[in-house]
Each structure stands twice: as C-alpha cells, then as structure tokens.
Amino acid sequence: MGAKGNVSLDLLPFFLTGIPGLEAHHGWLSIPFFTMYIIAIVGNSLVMAVVQVDHALHEPMYLFLFMLAITEIGVSISTLPTVMGILWFYVRQVDFDGCLAQMFFIHTFSCMESGVLLAMSYDRFVAIYSPLRYTAILTWPRIISMGFGITLKSVVLMAPLPVLLRQLPYCHTNILSHSYCLHSDLLQLPCANTKLNSILGLAIVLATFGLDSLLIVVSYMLILYAVLGIASGEGRRKAFSTCVSHICAVLVYYVPMIGVSVMHRAAKHASPMLHTLMSSIYLFVPPVLNPIVYSVKTHPIRQGIVTLFSCRREFL
Template sequence: MSDSNTSAFTNPSTFILQGIPGLETSYTWISIPFCTMFIIAILGNFTIMFIVKTEPSLHEPMYYFLCMLAVTDLVLCTSTIPKTLTIFWFNAREINFNACLAQMYFIHSFSAMESGILVAMALDRYVAICVPLRHSTILTNRVVAKIGLAVGLRSGILALPYPLLTRQWPYCRTNIIPHSYCEHIAVVNLACADTRLNSYYGLSELFSVIGVDVIFIIVSYTQILRAIFRLPTKEARLKTFGTCGSHLCAISALYIPDFFSSLTHRFGHDVPLSFLILFANVYLLVPPMLHPIVYGMRTKQIRDRLFLLFTHKER
C-alpha cells in the first residue's frame, strides 16, 4: 500500500479510504454488528424476492414494488459494506479512482431509486384504499413495469452529475478520504478547486427528489386518512390503516436518517467526524436490514408463506 499520499498530483489513480478516523482500535468490535446486519439484509431481501416469485397469490403490485425495493436495498448495501469490512479486517484501504466514482454513483442512484419506489408503494396504498374497486384496472402489470422503469431512469440520470462533476476537479493535496466509502462531499473536499457547484447540486437534488417524493407521500396519506376516517367502525379504520404500517416504517427508516446525514455532513461542523462516518454507514445498512423484517413480520401473506417454507423443510 502506498504512503505517498500528500505528494502533488492532479489525477490520482487510487484513493485511500481512511475508514472511521479515531475508532481504529475498535474496528473488530464495530465489524461484528456491521457484518451481522449485512448478512441479515442479504438473506432477508433474497428471501422476500424468492417468496414473491414462488407464491402466485403474491403476484400483485404491492409485492412487485416490494421486490424492486429488495433489489435496491441489495445494491445499496453491497456497494459499500464489503469494502468497509475489508478496511476493518484487512486494512485494505486503497480504492481505484474510477471504482470510487462508480461507488458514489451507485449510492446516490439507488438511494434516489429507493425513495421513488416508496412513492410508488404510497400510490399503491392510495389506490387500494381510496378506489379499491379499480385497483386491478389502474395498477396493471404494464403500469407497474412503467413506474419501475420511470423510477430507475429518473434516479440514474439525476445521479450522473455526482461522478461527472467530481471527476473534473484537480486533486493536488492528498488522496486520503476521511471516510469508509466514497461519500460525495468527503471526496469533493479533497479537490483543489471551488467545488461549490457540487454542494449546490447535492442540496438541490436532495430537496427536488427526496423533497418532492416526501410531498407526494404526504398528499397520498392525507387522502388515505380521509378515506379511512369515513369508514363506519373503529375496527374497520384500524384494520385498513394497519395495511399501511409496513410502508410507514420503511418511510421512516429511509427519510429521517437521510435528511439528518445529508444536512449534518454539510452544516454539522461541530459534530465529531467519527460519529458522522459511523452514522453514514449505519444509514446504508439499517433500511436494507429492516425492510424484509418489517414486511415479513407485518404482511400476513409473506409471514404465512415463510412459515410454510420452513415447516416444509423441517419435514
């Protein structure tokens, strides 16, 4: 591993990921929950996709969107956590410059894609509760496929400026990234140039994509709540609202940490760097881990199919 990281250069062939500065002596202990959550996320999301694929009764828009969410979660956690674990276990800190930009692109693209899928799931809940008799005619398989394609294209296109802008800057001070993965701002801060354009684009993308998605979800749930409150009995209201529980948990797991992480990285100058980096890693791990658990526990069809799967194997 090269240590000549402070010599002058403009196009580094590699960056050096520092990991979590200040917590080097705790890497072994930190790696245990990280590796555990990563394994749960991988197994859980693959299990969700397998159950939906093999159970014909789950071939509905809600579960198609859930599979899209599972794929997104798998890409998000596998694009960062394996490299982070190699830093913890083997001190393998080097990352190719192009690989760093690719990692940056995947993080931003699939984070935005996850948000878009949650909007699609909010649309599914709105149609199922507000116009249930037209659900099968509105959200056909063709429409679901078009929504998935639109979400993917939007996310992929809007994430392109991150690596393209980052690539154009000269890096003449150091190639040591004080992070465990190629986080956008952490990389851009190494450039010897005025990189405010990157910061402005990051904020505009955050509020125009995530912000618009949140507004759409709020409008959807406003209409959903209005429909629920029109139901005649308390039991009917609770049962109907219960069908939204998993989706609301997924929304909370994504948006609250997302806004906190993005804003503290830009404005949290008094927050310890080690906490910011640790939180940034946990943020990319917790939603992929929680989504299959939440949907598996709260969705009766998936829970029953999972039970049958394991009891059949035991026989």
Template sequence: MILPNITQFSPMFYLTGFPGLEAIEHWIFIPFFLMYLVAISGNCFILIIIKTNPRLHTPMYYLLSFLALTDLGLSVSTLPTTVGIFWFKSHGIYLAACQIQMFCIHSFSFMESSVLLIMSFDRCLAICHPLRYSVIITSQRVIRTGLAIIFRGPVALIPLVVLLKTFPYCGPRVLSHAYCLHQDMIRLACSDTRFNRLYGLCIIMLAMGSDVLFILISYSVILRAMLAIASVGERLKALNTCVSHILAVLCFYVPVLGLSIVHRFGHHTSPLVHILMGTISVLFPPLMNPIIYSIKTQQIRRAILKVVSLGKIQ
C-alpha cells in the same frame, strides 16, 4: 515530475474506518457483518418468495420486489470497502473505483425513494378507491412506471460523476466514511465546485424532496378517507395496510435527514458521529425492510414459517 502527474490523473483516496478504534476493528466488524448478512439474505429471501409463489405476482408484491432489489443494491454497494477496511486494513481506493461506488450508493438511494413514492400511491388508491384499484393498478403498469421513475436518479447523477473525474484533488485525500459519497468527495477538490454543489442540491430537492412531499400528500388523502369510515374496525384495518410502508418510509428518510443535518451543522462533532450516521443511512433501511415486511405481511410470514418448519405449515 512523473509521480505528481500519475497521482493527478489517478488519485488515491483514504477511507476512514472508526478513528481511534483501529485496535478493535476486527470486533467492530462482527456486528457489521451480521447486519450485512441479515440485510442481503433477507432481501434475497423476499425476492425468492415472490418469484416462486404465483399468488404473489400482483402489483403490491412487484413493488415490494423493487424495494428489495434497491435494498440489496444499497447493501452490496458499501460492502467491499467496509470489508476491506475492517478485515484487511485496506483504506485506499482509486478515484475510478470511488466514482463507481458513489454512483451506485446515490443511485440506489434515489431508487429507494422512488419506490417508496410509488408504494404510497398504491396504498392511497387501495384505500380511497378500492373498487377501481384493480383497474388502475395493473402489474404491467406498475412495472413500466416503476422502471421509468427508478432510472431518473441514475440518469440525473451522471453529470456529477463525470465532473468528479475532471477536478484536481490536493492535500490529504481523506474521506470521512467507509465508502465514497459525493458530498464527501467534492470538499476535497481544489477547484471551482459550485456547479456540482448547486446541481447536487437541486436534484436532491427535486427528487427526494418532491418524493417526500407527494408521500405526505398521499397520506393526508389516506387519513381523510379513513376518517370518513364510520366503523372503527374498518379504520384499523385500513391503517394496518399502511403500517409496513410507513415504517419503511421512516427507516429511510429519518437517517438520511440525520446525516444531512450532521454534514451541514455538525462540523465540530466527533468524526465517529459522522461515520455512525453515514453507516445507519445506508445500512439501516436494507436491514429493517425485510424484517418489517416479514412481520407485517401475512403471505411472506407464512412462507418463512413454511421454510422454518420444513414445509409442515400449509
């Protein structure tokens, strides 16, 4: 009678690696390790460049710093359990640890969506109102607005995390990813979870849904302003300032949309598809964003070349 009570209050969950591929998980971890290495080192490098270069202490680069921080947090959030599964064959995780990881993953995902929204407003003002840009977009205003919007996700997630602690979990507690997600945990609860499901759907629609809507509105305004420019060269120059952000938006929202479709309608698909989509949704943006901004942003590209050439490039 004691053991059931212990497991009720401290349930252990089982994280899935790659089902059927356990014999080669060490080899599978090699590309994962390289992707984590690029994502973490790339975002750290961008933060260091912006921190140590006073010329980059501008609103646009503060926003890029916010993006790098959220990407870094998203990468680090999934790293412990991924390493544990692939390298140490450690698939078990207690509810408290699972709650913390779930909170971090979803929080950083909401933060990234918020940063991408603010960046779209920044590009909209830079192209549509270039003469007023420096007056409207100041460093202090960007920092205050960024912090206010970024913390909306973690605050909204607190009720979901708290309620997960109160649910009883019965049957095999097998999670379908290498890390904890709310939609994955809630299906294992053997009690009424309608509030969690409805509340989770509402905050996704109100947060990420509204972010996507306003990003689309921003780019519709940008497109309208670009079409009003007579010179083709000026149009291309204006478009070039948006390319990095557009690619970052696609890298973040397309995998998230794909994962949502797989969870909703892919009940009969292979578990490997779910795991692959889940991994892409949390690892692809932190991996690609440093590469995108390193290639498309001249100042960061020059800083990278300077490091590679041991300071010979001025």
C-alpha cells in the same frame, strides 16, 4: 496551482476512513457489520424469493416490495467491499474510478429506494381510496413502467456526478471521512471551484428525496382523509393497518437521512465518530430492518417464508 500540485487521475488514490478512534478494534467491529450485511442481503433475498414463487403475491403491493428489496440489496452490496476491506484487512486505499463507481451506485440505489417508497405510498392510497378498482388501476404494465421510470430517473440524475468530479483537479490530501465514497465527501477534495457540482447535487436532492418525501406526506394526508371517511371503526382500523409496514419503512429511511443532513450542516465540529455513526445508520439500518418489519407485520410474507423453508426441507 502549478503542475506539481495536481496528481494524474490515473495515479490518484483515495484513502477511506474506518471508525475514528476505534481502529484497534476493527476486528471485533467487523462482526456486527458483517452480521448486518448478512441480514440485509439474505432477508431481502428471501422477500424477493417469496414474492417470486408465490403467485398469490403477484399483486401491486408485493411487486413494489420486491422492487424495494432490490434497491436495498444494491445499497448493501455497493458499500460492502470497502467497509469489510477496512474492518478485516485495513485496506484503506481505493482507486479514483473505483471510488466514483461506488459513489454512483450508492446514490443511484438510494434514489431508487426513495422512488419506490413513493410508489408504495401511491399504491396504499389507491388500495384505500378505490379498492374496487385497485388492480384495474395498478396493472402489471403500469407497475413495470413505474419501476423502469424510477430506475431510469435515478441513473440519469446521478450519472453527471462522477463525470463532473472526474474533470476536476485534486491536489489536497485525498482522505475521505467514511468507509465508502459519497458525493458530499468527494466535493471537499478538489482544488478547483466546485460550485457547479454543489448546485447540481442540491438540485438532485431536491428533485428526488425532497420531492419524493413531500409527495409521500401528501399521499398520507389523502390516505388519512379516505380512512376517516370509512363509516365503521373496524373498517378504519383495518384500512390503516395495511399502511403500518410502509410507514415504518418511510421512517426508517428518511429519519436517518434527515439526521445526517442536520449533522452535516449544523454540527460540523461534532465528533467524527458521531458523523460516521449517523451515516452508517442511514445506509445500513433500512436494508436490515425493512425485511424484518415486512416479515413481522405482513402475514402473507411471513407465511410465504415459512412455506418456502418447509418446501425446501421436504425437497432435501
């Protein structure tokens, strides 16, 4: 295509889409979306604060929960500016580099979340299979190394995506189908061959979410085998009950992701609102539900939140 068809990257804007068909109701829709952001950010911040201030919670399980809360706050903050900008002020335009940056942070934090969920499944396996050596195996240095490794892996894998997208010419109408920038969405816009980008994106998905989910399943197969080896029924119940919160977190994270993937491939002609709804569930629901689930199902976290507020009231 001639030079007229390509737009300079310095001038190229992208246009985000709100909720198709409900543009006239953005003001009302901003209330539940903003409420979800508040719950996600405040809820996960409370979990982090409780784990940080209560030395009794400086154990592997709660340190991994601290990491999970960081990733969920990261995902929420990554999408918040554009989502609320559209719903409150109908600001749909986002500059090219800003869109690439948002895409990078959304996918990086999502990848980190998947890695932390895998680490938490390993934590539960060690706690049930070898409880007497639990703290000896999962020491502070090893937990810190695992957290650093998850972060480094996520950053290294996602870094090439915006770099490669920036090299491509864009000459179509640059309208994205969500209120935030996603790699799969951006791949539809260049007027050049995006095969390399698609292959790389698929390889990253398989190496992160695909491998992580497979290893989580293997971990729970081993956990189930270890639980069934416990002699007493009460012991089996107590052992497996320690996994309930993590199982909920895994389901809340992976079920919407699978739904989005199936929708993207098998229901391309479905209503745009349905695609938007599924993507919103995938990004917004886990950060909202996980702190609630862990607060309800995990007594030390629930008690820690109560103590934290009690201490604050006494201080005031």
